[in-house]
Amino acid sequence: MADTIRVAGDTLPGADMNASLLEVDGLRVDFTVRRKRIPAVRGASFTLDQGTTLAIVGESGSGKSVTSQAIMGILDSPPGHITGGEVRLRGVDLLQQDEETKRTVRANHIAMVFQDALSALNPLWSVGFQIGELYRVHRGTSRKDAKQKAIELLDLVGIPDAKNRIGHYPHQFSGGMRQRVMIAMALALDPEVLIADEPTTALDVTVQAQIMRLLKKIQQERNMGLILITHDLGVVADVADDVAVMYAGEIVEQASIHDTFARPAHPYTKALLRAIPRVDTVGRELEVIRGLPPNPASLPSGCPFHPRCWAVEPKKCSSEVPPFEPVADDHRSRCHFAKEVYRDER
Amino acid sequence: MGRYVIRRILQGLLTLFIVLFLLHYLMALSVQIRGNPAILFFGGERTPPPAMLAQVERLYGLDNNCYERTGDPCLVPFVERLQNYASGDFGTTLNGNRNVGELLGIYIPNTLRLFIFATLTLVVVAMVLGTWAARHRGRFIDHSVRGTTILIDSVPVFLILLAYVYMAAVPLTRWARDIWGTESFMGQVFRPNYNPDYPWTTILVPGIIVGTVGLATLTRLVRASQLENLGSDFVRTARAKGLGKMRITIVHVVRNSMIPIVTGVGYLFAFMLSGAVLTEGIMGIPGMGRMIFQAVQRQETNLVVVGLTVSAVVVVLVSLIVDLLYAALDPRIRYE
Amino acid sequence: MSELAVPKPEPEAKQASLWKDAFHTMRRRPDVIIALVILLFVFAMAAFPALFTDKSPTRCIGREARQRPDTWFRGEHPLGTDAFGCDFAATIVHGTRPTIVLALTVIVLAVLIGLVLGMLAGYYGGWLDAVISRMLDVFIVVPLLLGAILLLSLFRGRGSSGNVIETVAPAAIALTIFGWMEFCRYVRAATIETKNLDYVVAARCLGAKDRRIMFRHILPNAIIPVTAVVPTTIGAIIVTESALAVLGIGVQPPATSWGVLLSNGTQWAGGGYIYLFGLPLLLLVLTVFAFATFGDALRDALDPKLR
Numbered sequence: 008m009a010d011t012i013r014v015a016g017d018t019l020p021g022a023d024m025n026a027s028l029l030e031v032d033g034l035r036v037d038f039t040v041r042r043k044r045i046p047a048v049r050g051a052s053f054t055l056d057q058g059t060t061l062a063i064v065g066e067s068g069s070g071k072s073v074t075s076q077a078i079m080g081i082l083d084s085p086p087g088h089i090t091g092g093e094v095r096l097r098g099v100d101l102l103q104q105d106e107e108t109k110r111t112v113r114a115n116h117i118a119m120v121f122q123d124a125l126s127a128l129n130p131l132w133s134v135g136f137q138i139g140e141l142y143r144v145h146r147g148t149s150r151k152d153a154k155q156k157a158i159e160l161l162d163l164v165g166i167p168d169a170k171n172r173i174g175h176y177p178h179q180f181s182g183g184m185r186q187r188v189m190i191a192m193a194l195a196l197d198p199e200v201l202i203a204d205e206p207t208t209a210l211d212v213t214v215q216a217q218i219m220r221l222l223k224k225i226q227q228e229r230n231m232g233l234i235l236i237t238h239d240l241g242v243v244a245d246v247a248d249d250v251a252v253m254y255a256g257e258i259v260e261q262a263s264i265h266d267t268f269a270r271p272a273h274p275y276t277k278a279l280l281r282a283i284p285r286v287d288t289v290g291r292e293l294e295v296i297r298g299l300p301p302n303p304a305s306l307p308s309g310c311p312f313h314p315r316c317w318a319v320e321p322k323k324c325s326s327e328v329p330p331f332e333p334v335a336d337d338h339r340s341r342c343h344f345a346k347e348v349y350r351d352e353r
Numbered sequence: 354m355g356r357y358v359i360r361r362i363l364q365g366l367l368t369l370f371i372v373l374f375l376l377h378y379l380m381a382l383s384v385q386i387r388g389n390p391a392i393l394f395f396g397g398e399r400t401p402p403p404a405m406l407a408q409v410e411r412l413y414g415l416d417n418n419c420y421e422r423t424g425d426p427c428l429v430p431f432v433e434r435l436q437n438y439a440s441g442d443f444g445t446t447l448n449g450n451r452n453v454g455e456l457l458g459i460y461i462p463n464t465l466r467l468f469i470f471a472t473l474t475l476v477v478v479a480m481v482l483g484t485w486a487a488r489h490r491g492r493f494i495d496h497s498v499r500g501t502t503i504l505i506d507s508v509p510v511f512l513i514l515l516a517y518v519y520m521a522a523v524p525l526t527r528w529a530r531d532i533w534g535t536e537s538f539m540g541q542v543f544r545p546n547y548n549p550d551y552p553w554t555t556i557l558v559p560g561i562i563v564g565t566v567g568l569a570t571l572t573r574l575v576r577a578s579q580l581e582n583l584g585s586d587f588v589r590t591a592r593a594k595g596l597g598k599m600r601i602t603i604v605h606v607v608r609n610s611m612i613p614i615v616t617g618v619g620y621l622f623a624f625m626l627s628g629a630v631l632t633e634g635i636m637g638i639p640g641m642g643r644m645i646f647q648a649v650q651r652q653e654t655n656l657v658v659v660g661l662t663v664s665a666v667v668v669v670l671v672s673l674i675v676d677l678l679y680a681a682l683d684p685r686i687r688y689e
Numbered sequence: 690m691s692e693l694a695v696p697k698p699e700p701e702a703k704q705a706s707l708w709k710d711a712f713h714t715m716r717r718r719p720d721v722i723i724a725l726v727i728l729l730f731v732f733a734m735a736a737f738p739a740l741f742t743d744k745s746p747t748r749c750i751g752r753e754a755r756q757r758p759d760t761w762f763r764g765e766h767p768l769g770t771d772a773f774g775c776d777f778a779a780t781i782v783h784g785t786r787p788t789i790v791l792a793l794t795v796i797v798l799a800v801l802i803g804l805v806l807g808m809l810a811g812y813y814g815g816w817l818d819a820v821i822s823r824m825l826d827v828f829i830v831v832p833l834l835l836g837a838i839l840l841l842s843l844f845r846g847r848g849s850s851g852n853v854i855e856t857v858a859p860a861a862i863a864l865t866i867f868g869w870m871e872f873c874r875y876v877r878a879a880t881i882e883t884k885n886l887d888y889v890v891a892a893r894c895l896g897a898k899d900r901r902i903m904f905r906h907i908l909p910n911a912i913i914p915v916t917a918v919v920p921t922t923i924g925a926i927i928v929t930e931s932a933l934a935v936l937g938i939g940v941q942p943p944a945t946s947w948g949v950l951l952s953n954g955t956q957w958a959g960g961g962y963i964y965l966f967g968l969p970l971l972l973l974v975l976t977v978f979a980f981a982t983f984g985d986a987l988r989d990a991l992d993p994k995l996r
Contacts, residue, residue: 081592083584113595121593126586129605130685140604141594176684192594368826375827376839383843500720503985507978509928511935512970515955519966569981627834631932645835649842649936657842661835668830 019099019116020108026098028232029055029078029117029200034092036070036077045304047073049256050092055200060226060233062243062264064279065253066300071236074253075202078234079119080109096200114141118193120222122205124185128177134161134188135173141195160191164221183214187221194225201226202234207242219246241283244268252276255301255311258331262338272340272349274318310343318344357686361676365669372665374426376658377434381427383654384420443659448651453659456644461663464629464640466553470560471625476618479568483575490580498572506569511631513562518545518635547638559636563628567621574617578610585609612682619675626664707913711990721986727979731972734782735789742779781969784945791861791940792926798865799922800915803872808903808911810873811880821873828870834929836867841938856944860933864926871922875914883910917991920984924977931973947973 036048048070055061065071076082078094080101094101096116101109121127128137138160139153148156154173161169164187177185186206193201203222207215223246226233235243243250243264250267252260252275260273271277278296298315301307307314313324323343331341334349342348407416419427437443443453486498522545533539541554548555582588583606591601632638634646641660648656680687715721734741810821831839840863883889889906897905927947933939934948935955942949947969954966 079593081589083589110595110597113593115595119590119593121586121590123586127590129587129591129609131608131683132604133684140596144594144596144600178685192590364826368823368830371823371827372830379839379843387844496720499985500982503981504978507924507981508974509931509977511932512951512974515966516970519955520963569985573985623829623832627832627929627932630834630838631935634936645838646936649838649938652842652845654843657839661831661839664832664835665830668832 019097019112021099022096023098026095027054028057028097029234030093030095031074031078032093032095034074034077034094035090036073036082037088037090038086039088040086040304043304046256046306047087047303048077051253051256051258052092053251053258053261055232055234057199057232058227058230059248060223060235060246061249061251062235062237062240062247063251063253064237064240064243066238068300068303069253070256070303071253072204075119075204075234075236079113079117079202081113081119111145114193114198115145115196116198117200117202118196118198120186120189120193120201120203120206123209124182124189125177125209127189128185130177133174133176134180138188138192138195141192145196156195157191160195161188163194164188164191164225166191182210183217186210186214186218190218190221190225194229197229198231200232200234202236204236205238206235208238215242219243222246239283240267240279252279255306256303257311257341259312259341260339262335266335266338270338270349272334272338272345273312273342274316274344274348275312276340277348278317310341312342318348320344357680358677361673365673369665369669372669373435373662374431376661376665377431378426380654380658381420381425381430382423384415385423385425438662444655446656447653453656457641457659457663460640460644463552463556463638464633464642466556467560467563467629467633467638467640467642468625470557471563471566471628472618472622474561474564475566475568475571475621475625476614478564479571479575480614483572484579486572486576487579487583490576495576498576499569502569502572505565506567510563510566510628511635513565514559514632514635517558517562545636547636549639556638559632559638563625563632566624566628567617571614571617571621574613575610578613579606582606582609608682612679615675615678615682619671622671623668626667707991711987714990715986718986720982724979724982724986727975728983731785731976731979732789734785736786738779738782738786741782742776777965777968780945780950781947781972784947784950784969785972787857787940787944788927788930788946788948791857791864791930791946792923794857794861795864795868795926796919796923798861799869800872800919802865802869803874803915804876804908804911806869807873807876808880808907811877811911812884812899812903812907814881818877821877825870825873828867831867833864833867833925834932837863837929837933838936838938840866841933845938856941859941860930860939864929868922868926871918872915875918876911879911879914880907883907913991917988918984920980920987922984924980924984927973927977927980 138157142148142153419425525543629642633642645660931948940946950969
């Protein structure tokens, strides 16, 4: 289906096919809570190329979900506001587009898979209706054809007996099957970018692996750009090409998956890696990261990670904000001691 | 689905049966404690000759011995009563000796008309106000909607009616008749009392007034359910699917918020029944409410019991309909 | 992993802060303050009628009958006199106590019945729950006003000697019997929910007695939804009593309630003595409105999710 011919009017006006698939540049998002502005994303930048997978990793509250919602243009506003930056799809800044264009970009170009499929699907409509809805609204397809397409999609994502399952309601599916329905829905209009926000968090471990494999397979078949948002580095290890680690609304380290695992250049990434259970650490106690993620309303001075950092140099880290600098080719870190951490074997 | 429906119907029948029995038992107790209501037939305290009393007692089914033993549930007359009800025999009135069954045939349609207007008013006004308040959550409109509906709900229906009848109805009618004439719609609609020649028109205003019962409750419910759905994950999904605002509202919000609203209307129905008693009494509408109203004033307990029986049947029926609507709206219940 | 062992918040502490938060939210709302002022005024009238009038409502002078209150709250009869020449201000003030006493009695009894039955049904389940739930179904079929009408007309007394028991109690009992269901439903639901919470299960595992679990853990949770509907229900009771009074089966003479005054006032409202109807109406509506506003705010404060 990757070579489906695109319907006229579906392509983005002004799109430059030579530009990167998706570029996020200095994205800033604030939340207004009780008349106070609280920064949730403080200048996130990354690039997603066609046919690659980027994992955005971070604890809850680090701003990773907000980033993805801002890209999709589905941020709840109020309280959220995009206060700066650009989101460029093939060179076109989506934030500057009118509401109608933004609406067509969703699902047609960028689609999203949510964490909890049970609440993300409308409980009162059959899954067939909810998938078919996309064709009927965006393509003007007839009810019957839309149903046929929905069946094909359910088949594609590996739901057995798709023909009969099409009339079933979300609560009649198991967790894993429901997540497949979500994926099918996201794929309906053949988007170039797929954002999966914690797609496996609500699932059993065995099902997690199946869903990840399915996402990877579809991403490769369709040559899509895939953004995987997760708090668990272990889950994305086999799937992602690049990793961006977020902390307190900033990207603190960005590198290829291999480099991230082999030679992390930020103490936070290193701590995250140590918290993954591994075969060679059996018998040893797993490490935990001290303390709690910072409150975005009152971030620590200097490097926001310094109160929890194990490699802290009190004076410098608590007063100066570290720059986001390369430690190697395509490997950048936001730490005063990035080079030392990088050199240090893990 | 089928099993769900059957279970609900059986449950409703059981409830109804218990209600009927309790009504009967209360009436029996009343006879046992307070003495024979047949005496009323002879106009109060005067003691009638025993032979005539016995005849009247037979006439009203009070000739069983159990009515002389305090606490006796009087099962035999209960079965007889059920049989009579089933064959359409609801007894006769003490005043005027009229067939209650025939009276019901006249009264029930009138009350139904009243309820059609009342329910429509309630649902439409609450939906509009609730949606409006939800869209302007926390702002001036939200607060004013809340304040106004609570105020309207605080004034008992019969007081609105009394105020209307004594203060507004006459001048409004006079004004309307000067412009449109007596026989026009406008000339009749503001009348302070019911006119059997205009069974729909003259019931409109009391219907609307009965419809304010529970306005605050339902508006609140509409507002809450809309807010809940607007902030739900599946509406976020719908936005991510690039659906327009209209489609999201109609397809993904309204149907989902119908469920609590249906429940609310069903729940408020019982209160509207209470509202009907005084409304019909005050406006002179010959309906179930006025029957109960007059029965209380004339101390005709049999009529009170019959009135409550009908009301119980209606309430059970309405809650059954609510349950079925529930199943129609929500597949999670349908496939239970 | 000691860092992960965050101290679990005590349920009791959580309860306390819920009430405290509710109190703080309520204190900042102007409508709540106004409602409270009205309620305070009404309660003061009920408790100390002598503060508001120095006349007796039973001292009536026939030739002073139906004086309109044209004196603007001054003079011998600030609110005029009624059809029998009794001072109307005194009548209204002294009519407050039976109204309020009746409403409070009914609400206390109804809440108690609801709490006991709801907790028993929710906690023990089984046949007890089946019986109580069936009872709920049955009573809910009969609306409050109709139920009260039924009982009061079936067991109407023949005149009364004038003490509170005979004038107010029948209406109070009738309203209680058909007024407890809502509380019972809420308590039952809250009990079932709380019963399965981890800390309650833990308490049971540690051998806590049923009674202790019910009072220490379930009651504080079950009381929240009940509290939220109490003020609104008090308003509803006052309204229902006035409806019963219009039917002539509410509070019996010689005691007067607002409902009795209203019902007496209707016959004069059309004839130019509108104050005999309007003043009790105003007082009743203000009071019910105050209860409803207070109740609405309380419900919001106790369930902040959808404020």
